[in-house]
Amino acid sequence: MPELFRVTTLGEPRAPWRASRDEALQDAIGLGLASWDRSKREWFLPVPADIERSGRRDDAAPARSDYRGEPWTPDHVDRLRQLTAKGETTDMIAARLHRTPSAIRAKARELGITIAARRR
Incomplete structure (x- = not known):
């Protein structure tokens, strides 16, 4: 296909x-x-x-609109790594992964990933 x-x-x-x-x-x-x-x-x-x-x-399967409070899946961790490598900000990543910005920062810190600074 x-x-x-x-x-x-x-x-x-x-x-x-x-x-x-x-x-x-x-x-x-x-x-x-x-x-x-x-x-x-x-x-x-x-x-x-x-x-x-x-x-x-x-x-x-219906699309999930919110993963708040749910465990991180390997796919979401991979997506987090891809988005940070592209230079996207915490807020942009949070919107794409349907999680809170604080959850994104916490997971990135846990994984040792640096997230781009907010664009002004």
Whole structure:
């Protein structure tokens, strides 16, 4: 089965499945969810928008909207590492992982991960 992509905001679909990430990004631009980064010369999706890949989660199971108080799964730890490596802030990571900023800071501290400072 080919991999498909779609734009989501806070985990909710905003556009249909597309055959490529670029097509999904075009949907995000059309919906006004993407911003242009002049220094990198590329489009990016600010929180809470994201491009979801089919197969990343079980489409039969409902999407979780809040993991507060739940144990960290290996997938969430991996996602935390990926987002911090991208330079995202605590608030951005918290929105993407549906956890509180304090939970993000505590887990990052536990794992020895440095989170980017807040952008001003």
